[in-house]
Amino acid sequence: MPDRGGPAQPMLIAAGLRKHFPIPGGGAVRAVDGVSFSVAKGETLGVVGESGCGKSTLARLLLHLVRPDAGELVFDGEAVGAPRGITLKELRRQAQMVFQDSASSLNPRMPARDSVAFGPRVLGRGPAQAAAEADEALRRVGLDPMQFGPRYPHELSGGQKQRVNIARALALQPRLVILDEAVSALDKSVEAQVLSLLARLKRELGLTYVFISHDLAVVRHVSDRVLVMYLGSVAESGPADDVFARPLHPYTRVLLASRLSMDPDRRVEQAPIVGDPPSPANPPSGCRFRTRCPHAEPVCADRVPSPGSWDGHQAACHMVHPGSGHSAAALAA
Amino acid sequence: MNSQTLALPAAAPVRLPPRPGYWGMVGGRLRRDPVTVVFCLLMLAIVLAAVFAPLISPFDPYKESIIFRLKPFGYRGHPLGTDELGRDILARILYGGRSALLMGVGPVVFAGLVGGSLGVLAGYAGGWVGTLVMRTMDVFYAFPSVLLAVAISGAMGGGMLNGMIALALVFIPAVCRVAETATTQVRGLDFVEAARATGAGHLMIVRHHLLGNVLAPVLVYASSLVSVSILLASGLSFLGLGVRPPVPDWGLMLSTLRQAIYVQPWVCAVPGAAIFVTSMCFNLVSDGLRSAMDVRLR
Numbered sequence: 075m076p077d078r079g080g081p082a083q084p085m086l087i088a089a090g091l092r093k094h095f096p097i098p099g100g101g102a103v104r105a106v107d108g109v110s111f112s113v114a115k116g117e118t119l120g121v122v123g124e125s126g127c128g129k130s131t132l133a134r135l136l137l138h139l140v141r142p143d144a145g146e147l148v149f150d151g152e153a154v155g156a157p158r159g160i161t162l163k164e165l166r167r168q169a170q171m172v173f174q175d176s177a178s179s180l181n182p183r184m185p186a187r188d189s190v191a192f193g194p195r196v197l198g199r200g201p202a203q204a205a206a207e208a209d210e211a212l213r214r215v216g217l218d219p220m221q222f223g224p225r226y227p228h229e230l231s232g233g234q235k236q237r238v239n240i241a242r243a244l245a246l247q248p249r250l251v252i253l254d255e256a257v258s259a260l261d262k263s264v265e266a267q268v269l270s271l272l273a274r275l276k277r278e279l280g281l282t283y284v285f286i287s288h289d290l291a292v293v294r295h296v297s298d299r300v301l302v303m304y305l306g307s308v309a310e311s312g313p314a315d316d317v318f319a320r321p322l323h324p325y326t327r328v329l330l331a332s333r334l335s336m337d338p339d340r341r342v343e344q345a346p347i348v349g350d351p352p353s354p355a356n357p358p359s360g361c362r363f364r365t366r367c368p369h370a371e372p373v374c375a376d377r378v379p380s381p382g383s384w385d386g387h388q389a390a391c392h393m394v395h396p397g398s399g400h401s402a403a404a405l406a407a
Numbered sequence: 408m409n410s411q412t413l414a415l416p417a418a419a420p421v422r423l424p425p426r427p428g429y430w431g432m433v434g435g436r437l438r439r440d441p442v443t444v445v446f447c448l449l450m451l452a453i454v455l456a457a458v459f460a461p462l463i464s465p466f467d468p469y470k471e472s473i474i475f476r477l478k479p480f481g482y483r484g485h486p487l488g489t490d491e492l493g494r495d496i497l498a499r500i501l502y503g504g505r506s507a508l509l510m511g512v513g514p515v516v517f518a519g520l521v522g523g524s525l526g527v528l529a530g531y532a533g534g535w536v537g538t539l540v541m542r543t544m545d546v547f548y549a550f551p552s553v554l555l556a557v558a559i560s561g562a563m564g565g566g567m568l569n570g571m572i573a574l575a576l577v578f579i580p581a582v583c584r585v586a587e588t589a590t591t592q593v594r595g596l597d598f599v600e601a602a603r604a605t606g607a608g609h610l611m612i613v614r615h616h617l618l619g620n621v622l623a624p625v626l627v628y629a630s631s632l633v634s635v636s637i638l639l640a641s642g643l644s645f646l647g648l649g650v651r652p653p654v655p656d657w658g659l660m661l662s663t664l665r666q667a668i669y670v671q672p673w674v675c676a677v678p679g680a681a682i683f684v685t686s687m688c689f690n691l692v693s694d695g696l697r698s699a700m701d702v703r704l705r
Binding site: 134137139162163166167170171173174178179180181182183184185189192193195196197226239242246 | 596601603608615620
């Protein structure tokens with residue numbers, strides 16, 4: 075696949091993506107509410123957040139599997155769906171998705187080879203050619219096509235299924251791969267194998283990843299940059315090392331504090347954050363995190379904090395924006 | 408780790424035996440289920456008897472006799488006796504199997520094709536298309552199925568074809584609902600989403616990913632409808648709405664013989680027994696199919 079925009083052109087730019095799911099009887103779940111970011115070529119963008127924060131909806135929006143209500147997607151310099159832009163079909167060829175390993179990620183009535191070959195078939199390859207490409211993709215993910223190609227999903231282990239899922243995405247020779255909780259359901263040892271497989275594939279094929287997970291340790295391990303989501307919007311974004319070493323947003327801090335530590339002196343004795351996030355159907359006014367934030371002040375209820383630009387290390391919090399009216403903002407300045 | 412530790416002897420390519428596909432597994436399980444095997448054979452015997460009725464029947468099923476009416480089992484070479492017009496019961500049972508099987512299988516196949524397609528359409532399209540199809544089906548559900556079959560074939564007039572059409576119309580909503588439910592369940596699964604993510608069109612997704620998963624529940628349900636269809640068809644004939652006399656038909660025989668129930672009770676029971684055995688065969692084979700198709704897939 076040719077590199078159209080040149081190395082400096084981001085692989086994917088998302089600007090103001092929004093998706094509200096209407097609730098029967100009025101109102102809407104604001105699953106994704108104004109999310110903007112960009113992914114540079116060859117980098118891995120990690121997306122973290124609690125369950126229900128809109129991570130999976132975001133993943134589906136990026137491939138237009140769910141149609142966004144508002145916002146723009148620019149794939150390698152070409153607007154998705156716009157006249158003279160990239161078509162949906164072409165987008166879905168160049169960007170692929172790996173789903174969480176679950177009972178439903180592979181068709182139970184299809185042998186692994188046919189599942190992987192489906193993509194090439196869609197592109198118009200003949201059955202033999204598609205099967206050959208599927209075998210090639212299976213080989214890439216470390217599965218012997220002779221042995222595993224004819225197997226049905228119930229004859230595969232979790233790790234093998236996930237490898238087939240990855241092979242299915244690779245069979246279309248994409249440039250961008252969206253990994254939606256791709257390793258979350260696997261055993262720790264298998265997870266490590268699949269992660270190193272993903273790293274190798276990225277190196278060999280020059281892929282760009284959007285890595286969505288709730289597991290902070292894994293995200294830190296794989297990501298170049300991170301996006302922290304809370305209740306459908308971006309709380310903080312920046313280079314992974316920066317965000318994990320010096321978190322700016324109070325939400326990121328509690329998220330990091332809730333990690334389990336190997337160090338007995340730093341064991342978590344008290345949950346740093348309690349309760350469930352508020353309902354995305356009826357988010358709090360102003361800053362969405364203020365209802366659980368230890369530093370909330372009146373200004374947080376009044377005004378929505380600006381997320382800042384998406385370059386560098388940014389946080390959507392009044393405390394880091396001088397002149398916002400928050401008492402801690404002066405200290406930051 | 409240096410490269411030498413990785414240098415394993417190249418394994419000879421292993422030729423694996425061909426693996427049975429899904430239908431191979433189902434077939435294997437069916438063969439290991441003695442009840443299903445026995446009733447499959449019995450069903451086969453019934454089908455063969457109906458097909459080759461002219462070859463094995465001892466008498467002409469239309470040949471009447473004014474003298475030998477309502478005779479008992481074994482009377483003068485009539486193994487199952489004679490009916491109220493002196494016709495041989497065995498011959499009429501053999502020939503009657505033809506209309507019973509036709510009326511049992513025909514409407515179900517038709518309803519399976521039409522109802523199944525409508526159900527997949529409604530389930531996959533969803534939205535107003537799904538609502539339109541399913542609410543239309545609900546109208547049919549408002550009537551008891553026997554009443555509906557009687558009303559439709561009564562309105563269209565008797566006869567075998569009209570009876571089949573009436574039964575098919577009765578079954579379409581039920582098959583449609585099963586297909587719609589199965590489709591809706593499958594449509595939301597990740598592998599369908601993954602198929603969409605490849606940029607595949609709707610027809611391709613339905614053909615490759617939906618039909619295979621919807622076929623099994625529809626097939627199992629339809630096979631259980633065959634015995635219902637045989638019973639309903641006999642009921643229609645009994646009421647004079649299905650097959651017309653003098654064509655041999657089990658329901659019709661039951662209807663005309665019922666006046667002789669105090670004269671020859673055993674002879675009168677023969678068509679009823681034929682209906683019972685045949686529908687039981689289809690029921691038990693359907694049950695066997697259901698458990699055989701319940702292969703662990705996840």
